[in-house]
Amino acid sequence: VHLEHELRGAWDRGELSLVYQPVYRLADGLMVGAEALLRWQHPQQGLIAPSVFIDVAEQSGLIETLGPQVLRTACRDAVGWQEARASGEPMFVSVNVSPRQLRSGDLPQSVAESLADTGLDANRLHIELTETAVIGDEVHASALLSQLRAFGVKVWLDDFGTGFSGLSHLRRVPVDGVKIDRSFIADVLRDPDDLALTTAIIAMAHSLGITVVAEGVEREGQYAILRERGCDLAQGYWLGHPVSNDEFMTLLH
Numbered sequence: 001v002h003l004e005h006e007l008r009g010a011w012d013r014g015e016l017s018l019v020y021q022p023v024y025r026l027a028d029g030l031m032v033g034a035e036a037l038l039r040w041q042h043p044q045q046g047l048i049a050p051s052v053f054i055d056v057a058e059q060s061g062l063i064e065t066l067g068p069q070v071l072r073t074a075c076r077d078a079v080g081w082q083e084a085r086a087s088g089e090p091m092f093v094s095v096n097v098s099p100r101q102l103r104s105g106d107l108p109q110s111v112a113e114s115l116a117d118t119g120l121d122a123n124r125l126h127i128e129l130t131e132t133a134v135i136g137d138e139v140h141a142s143a144l145l146s147q148l149r150a151f152g153v154k155v156w157l158d159d160f161g162t163g164f165s166g167l168s169h170l171r172r173v174p175v176d177g178v179k180i181d182r183s184f185i186a187d188v189l190r191d192p193d194d195l196a197l198t199t200a201i202i203a204m205a206h207s208l209g210i211t212v213v214a215e216g217v218e219r220e221g222q223y224a225i226l227r228e229r230g231c232d233l234a235q236g237y238w239l240g241h242p243v244s245n246d247e248f249m250t251l252l253h
């Protein structure tokens, strides 16, 4: 209850901010986008992880106001990247959306407003959903995701592979990409089963025309084997930690 009360005014007090983790294209090593990750700098408790406060925001309904603020900020920052990048190569921003945000049905409108207000091209915005956000509600979820995709926004399934029913979702839920959960990537060099699963996910996704992103790349060897197996994109501490927008802008030069 305490946390919920404090979270209520946290955005307006400037305690919440977005950090950006770069995403690289494996074929040529170019940075092509970034994932937006929310951080709460609490005045007494210090940095609080989203794994703690996103649940609070979800259960209290605060996510209904926080979600649109995150979307708008990420879109605005991504417009700035485009202007800062000398090469002109376009960059995407990837925004996490929680199950409640999807279920509320406001997401398409909130996305449309963020794009209109900031001028970001729709195809530069990616929405990340976990498998749990679509489980049990595939019909409703599919309708919402189709609306987003009609704008040109890309939809990625996050933490892919952990939900057991991942493969069957791809038949019923329209997505542009899957992000292989970092628990698979962690042991990809040591555990032949994890390598086999990762390779199979890549092959299956590609046969469906779906992009594959690997998360949690912490070592060069992981990067090399993912590239060899034809994975499209990767992120992780070896490639870059999440950083403030100011720091991220300096990476673009």
Ligand code: G
Binding pocket: 036, 037, 038, 049, 050, 051, 054, 070, 096, 097, 098
């Ligand atoms: O950066 P990291 O530990 O901090 O993020 C943990 C999880 O919190 C992420 O996997 C993501 O699902 C969730 N998360 C991070 N930022 C946001 C956000 O802006 N909105 C939502 N709904 N979830 C987020």
Ligand code: G
Binding pocket: 021, 037, 096, 158, 159, 182, 215, 216, 217, 218, 235, 236, 237, 238, 242
């Ligand atoms: O659930 P989601 O995939 O959106 O969460 C991303 C989370 O993973 C963030 O908390 C981010 O800080 C974290 N993360 C990003 N790169 C790495 C990595 O290489 N290793 C580990 N352990 N965590 C990472």
Ligand code: MN
Binding pocket: 035, 096, 128, 158
């Ligand atoms: Mn994510």
Ligand code: NA
Binding pocket: 158, 159, 160, 179, 181, 182, 215
């Ligand atoms: Na993930």
